[in-house]
Amino acid sequence: MSDLPTSRGISRGALVLTAATVVNLPFGTVYAFSVFLKPMEALLGIGRAEMAIVFSMASISLTIGMLIGPALYRRFAPVPLLLVCGALSASGLLIASAAQGIEHLLLGYGVLFGMGGGVVFIMMQQGLNQTISPMSGLANGYVVSLYPMGAMLGAPVFGWAIEAFGLRATLVGLALTVLTCCAIAAMLWHRARVRMKDPGASAADSEARHWGLFARLFTVFFLAASAGLMVMSQAAGILQAYGAKSLFALGGTTFITGAIAAARIGGGWLIDRFAVPRVACMAHLIALSGSCLLLSWPGPGMAVLSMTLIGCGYGFISGLTAGAIARYWHPNAFGRVAGQLYIAWCIAAISLPVLAGWLYDQTQGYDQAMRIAAGVNLLGALMALSLPAKARSQLQAQPQTQPQPKVEKT
Incomplete structure (x- = not known):
């Protein structure tokens, strides 16, 4: 390896x-x-x-x-x-x-x-x-x-x-x-x-499931992807809804996509230096700040900043999720775990983005979608704190303390 x-x-x-x-x-x-x-x-x-x-x-x-x-x-x-x-x-x-x-x-x-x-x-x-x-x-x-x-x-x-x-x-x-x-x-x-695969690895390492950990990481990724894919799929429409002209919306959409790509690299880089739960919580809070800013000061310029922050939050989570799999599971299990985890991306693509489009048809605006995105990212920040701070190898290396038997006095 x-x-x-x-x-x-x-x-x-x-x-x-x-x-x-x-x-x-x-x-x-x-x-x-x-x-x-x-x-x-x-x-x-x-x-x-x-x-x-x-x-x-x-x-x-x-x-x-x-x-x-x-x-x-x-x-x-x-x-x-x-x-x-x-x-x-x-x-x-x-x-x-x-x-x-x-x-x-x-x-x-x-x-x-x-x-x-x-x-x-x-x-x-x-x-x-x-x-x-x-x-x-x-x-x-x-x-x-x-x-x-x-x-x-x-x-x-x-x-x-x-x-x-x-x-x-x-x-x-x-x-x-x-x-x-x-x-x-x-x-x-x-x-x-x-x-x-590493032929020297044990079957227990290669097939380990850790369903509780998987469920938490799945949820953190899903919540970030829901808000992020809403931005990726409807960025131009959101910018225009907040007053951006067509050319400005096109340029803003290109900038936002580039920022998401950079954030994915940044998310991986950050967990090489900081614990996964801290980085994941920060990413969701960055996305949350984007929704709050746009709801407080709506306008085309603020919409670009807001969409960039939400997209970057999703990008950070995407980057750190791939790195987190390598920390929590053996490399032999990486593809299996990643494939199952990316189901969250598929579900996210048909959840909040679709709901946001429906809400726009009903209200001719994205304020309701922004409020939902804020709630989604707040929940994601709280869930992120439940992830383990230590890698698989560090957890396995910790000595297991055995309770000392009580000595009865005679």
């Missing part, structure tokens, strides 16, 4: 991080799905609600891919599995590029592209934690930041490509990019000789 050099002197950790970067950036463009909305609606004559179903299906398939990923990489060699996932996702994008109706989009983009990306994402995290120095929060935070980074880079590229070559050609280009990047990642993994 140590970060050893390869035969040519390049560290295995550097190779795995490079592979994760190369492959996760194109898959991260799933967060830039909004760029495809108007062109796809015009091309196929479908509505916004149907496009929302496509994105929801991609999110669900991404989560399913994360859940089945550990079973796949335990049974099949990682290099060919990466190639198969790349081919699966690329074929899905090719189906979407030739779509004649919503059923083709659901199968191609919603199922195949999403599921392949989920398997690859969890494989990258598992391989990373088998290769880098133990419990590297910064590396884990960096890997989970790659999806919003991919959206940041992909959105302007997609906008230019759609204008220059058309929607179908753009999706074909993305398919080729995904397939190429998976092939490059497979080559890097082959060179790094990545192992997906």
